[in-house]
Amino acid sequence: MMPGSPRAYIVDDDPSVTKALLRIFHSAGIEAAAFASAAAFLDAPDAVVDGGGCIVLDVSMPDMDGLALQEALVARGRALPIVFLTAHGDIPMSVRAIKAGAIDFLTKPVDQDRLLKAVDVAFEEDRRQRRAREAQAEIARRLASLTTREREVLGHLVAGKLNKQVAAALGTVEKTIKVHRAHIMLKLGVRSMAEVVRITERAGIRPADS
C-alpha cells in the first residue's frame, strides 16, 4: 500500500460482509482494509490510516458500536469521513450519525453504486479537509512568526480600529502602527486588510477588546 493514496477502512464484525465489501472496493480499484471491531480500528497504528480515505462503518457491533467509535475518533482528532452501514437502522440513529459528521448512512444490503459514490464523496471530503487543515497550519505558522507587539496590533486592527486609534490604545504614534501593519501583512502574505481579517477569523484569533 502506498502511503498517501486514500483507502476505505471497513469496520464490521461480520466477516462475510467484510469480505464482500473488500471485493467491491477491489473491483472498483479502491484500496481497502478491514477491521473486525471498533477497538481493532482504534488500536491500529497511525501509520496504517495516515494515507487518508474514509471509514465504512457498521453501526451495530458488540462491545462498541459504530456511533461510539465515531465519537471516540472525533475526540481523538482522527477525523476521517465516515460512511455508515447498517443492517437495521432507524431515523434517530441516522440523524445522530449525520450530525456527528457522517457522510452517509446506508442500509444493508447496499447497492454498490451508492456505496462507491458515498466513498467518493467521503474521499473528496477527506481531501478537502486535508487541504483546509494544511491551509490552517500555514496560517498558524505565519501567525506564529509575528512578534508580540505585532500580534497586539493585529488584534486591534481586526477589531476594525483606525491606525490613530490603535496608536492611542497602545500609547505610541500613528507612524509606528503603520510600520507594524506593513510587517504583519508581509509576514502573513496578504495584500489587503480584508484578507488579514479572514485569516485571523479562521485561525480563531479574537479581536482585542476596546
Next chain:
Amino acid sequence: MTGISLSWFALAWIVMGTACFTIGLVHLILWAGKPTGYHYLFFAIAALAGAAFAGVELQMMQASSVHDMAVLMRWGHVILCIEILALVGFVQTFFRCGRVWLAWTVVLSRAMVLIANSTSDVNVNYLEIVSLGTIPFMGGTATVVAEGVSHPWSRFAMLSTFIFLAYVIDTSVRAWRNGDGDQRRAALGIGGSLSLTVLLAGTVGLLKHEGVLVWPYMVTPAFLLLVLAIGHELIQALVRSSMVADNLRMRDAQVRQLETRMELATEAAGIGVWEWAGQGHSVWMSSRARTMLGFDPGGEISASNFLQKLDIPTAVGLRGTLLQPDARREAIKTELRVEDADGAVRWLQLQGAVNPGGIHAGGVSHGVIIDITPRKEDEQRFHRLAEASPYAMLVVDRDGRIVEVNARAEALFEYDPGTLQGLQLEVLVPVAQRAKHESLRKDFHSGPLSRTRRDGIDVSALTSSGRTLLVQVWLTRMTLSGDDRVVAHIIDNTARMAAEHEQAMQREELAHLSRVSVMGELSGSLAHELNQPLAAIMANAQATQRLAANGKLTSSWLDEVLVDIVDETKRAGEIIRRMRAMLRRDQPEWSRVDLNEAATEVLQMVRSNISIRLVSVSTRFATALPPVLGDRVQLQQVLLNLLLNAIEAMAAQPSPRLLEVHTETDGDARVRLSVTDHGPGIAEDKLGKVFEPFFSTKEQGLGLGLAVCRTIIEYHGGTIHAMNNEGAGATFCITLPVLNEASP
C-alpha cells in the same frame, strides 16, 4: 233208595267223587284267599258238581226201580247244568277271550234243557223208562235203562252239549292265538281236556241213548280227568304266578334300594329329582324335590299342580311335548321363583329332558331341580351394584354378546331399556374399528382368567343414533354365575375431551400470540440478522458484475465468490426457517430437545439485540446434558422471552451489562436452565406476581409473556420461578423432567 253194596266200581266212583270234592274244596279255599280270582270259584263249583255227579251216577248204577232211575237222572241233569254253567264261567274268567254271545248261547240252551228236564215227569232223556236191566260191570252188576221212550228234547240236550264243546274249542283257539308260552300251554291243556271230556261224554251219551252201547252212565271218570287236568293247569299257573310275585318282590326291593341310593345321593348333592310319565296324571318326585317345590312329603302330586309351579311358556311346552305320541328328545331348562312357608324367596332351576316314552305311551320327562338361590342372589347383588355404579357397565360373554347392562349404559349408548342386552358388543364400536376390536376382544378373553385392564383405555364408541363418543374403558375378566365373563366399566369422556381440546387450542393460541408478539419485539434484530447475509450476497454479486464488465473476472475469483454466495444464502434461509418456526401456528410437535442446542439457537436470534444493547453474554452449558421431551418451538419461545426480558432489564444499566445463561442437571431426573441478568432485579413485592397474566413492568408489554412461559413449562411437566440475585439482577430458572428414553 237202597243201601250201597260195595263193589269195585262203587269203590272207584267213591274215590273219584272224593277226588273231585277235594280238588273243589282246595280251589274254593284258593278263591277265598283271592276273591277276585273268580276262575277258582267257578272251577271249585265245577269240581264239587263233579263230586255230586259221581254220587248220583253211583246210585243210578244201583237203582232198583224205574222211578228211582228217573229221579236220579233228573237230578243228574240239574248237576250237569251246574257243571256246564260253572265251566262256562271258568273258561270265561280264566281266558278272558271267550265270545260272550257264544257263552250265553251255551247258558241259555242248557237252561232250556233244564226246563225240559223239570217239566218232564221222567227227565229230559226219556219220556218214560219202561224197564231196567242189569249188566255185568267191573266185577259186579250195574243197573241200566233197559227200555225207554226217548224225550224229544234229548237231542236238544245233545246239541247243547256240542254248543258247549264249540264254545270251549273256540275260546281255546282264541286264547292260543292271543297268548304266549304259558297261556298257550293253558289253552292247550285246559281247552284240550275240556273238549276231549265233553266230546267223550257227549258221544258216549249219544251212543248209549241210541242203544248202540249198553253201558251204565259213566260221566264221572271223564269229569275226574277234566278236574285233574284243569286242576293241574291251575296249580301250575298258581306256582308260576307265585314265582313271578317273588321275582316282582325282589325287583321291587332292588328298585327300592336303587331309589334309596339315588335319594341319598341326590339329597347329599342338594338335588331334587322328578319324573313325569307322559300321559300319567301324577308326577313322581324325590323328597328333596317335594320340599323344594313345597309339596307334601307323602301326597300324590298331580300333573296340573306340577305345571302350575312352572312359568307358563315352559309348562305349555312341556305338556305339549309330552302329550305327543312320538315325543322327541327335548331339553328343558327354566328358573322358578318359589316362596317357602316363611315367605322367604328361593330360586330353583328346573332342568331335564323329554324323552320318547319307552314303556309309556307318549313321552316321559324327567330331570332335576337345583336350588340356585345363592347364585341368583349373587346375580341380583351384582345387578344392584351395576345399577348403583356411576359407570356405564356391560357384561360380555365369550362370544362377545352383551349379557347384562345397567341403565347408565343404555342411556349412554342411546338404547331403549332392554334392547341392548343380547346384542353383539361390536354394535357399539365404530364400523371402521370393528374388526380390530373383535380381535382384541378375543385376545383378551383367551388370556388368563384374572385379567384386568385398570389403566382406562381410550376408545371411540358408537351410539344407536350414530353419534361417536370418546369413552374410557376399564376391563375385568371374571366368572359370573359360573360363566366366563368380561365386565366393562365405561366413562363418557366426550365432553371432557372436547373441553381439553378446546383448552389446548386456547393454550396454543395464546402461546402463538405471545410468540408473535415476542417476534415483533425481535423484528429489528431479525431484520439485522437477515440483512447481513443479504448484504454479503449482494456485494459479492455486484463486485463480480463489475469485474466482469471490466473484463477482469477470473475463474478463481468466481469460484470463491459463488461458494460464499451459496453459504450466505443458506445462512439467510436458516434465519428465515427459524423465524417461520417461531411464527407458525402448528400443533405442538413432541420430540427430543437438547436444551443446550435450543439455547444456542435462541442466542443467535437475539445476537443483534444483544450487540445493539451492548450486552455481553456468558454461557455455561453442562456437557452431556440429558434431553427433555417437548415442543422445541415452545421451549425456545420461553428462552426467548427470558433472554429479551433480561436484556430489557439491563437497558438502563451502565456497562458492563452481563447476561448469563447456564444449563445443568438437577438430580437424575431433571435438567435446569437459568437466565441471569445484572439489572435492578425485581421488587420483592412483585416477585410472586411476575408469572401472573397481565402483570407487566414494561410500558408496552401485554403482560402475557411470562404467564405464557409458565403455562408452557407446566404443560411440559416442569416448573419455572424467578428470584433476585445476591448482588444485582434477577435469575429465571426453568426445571424440566429428563426424557426417559428407555420407556416408549
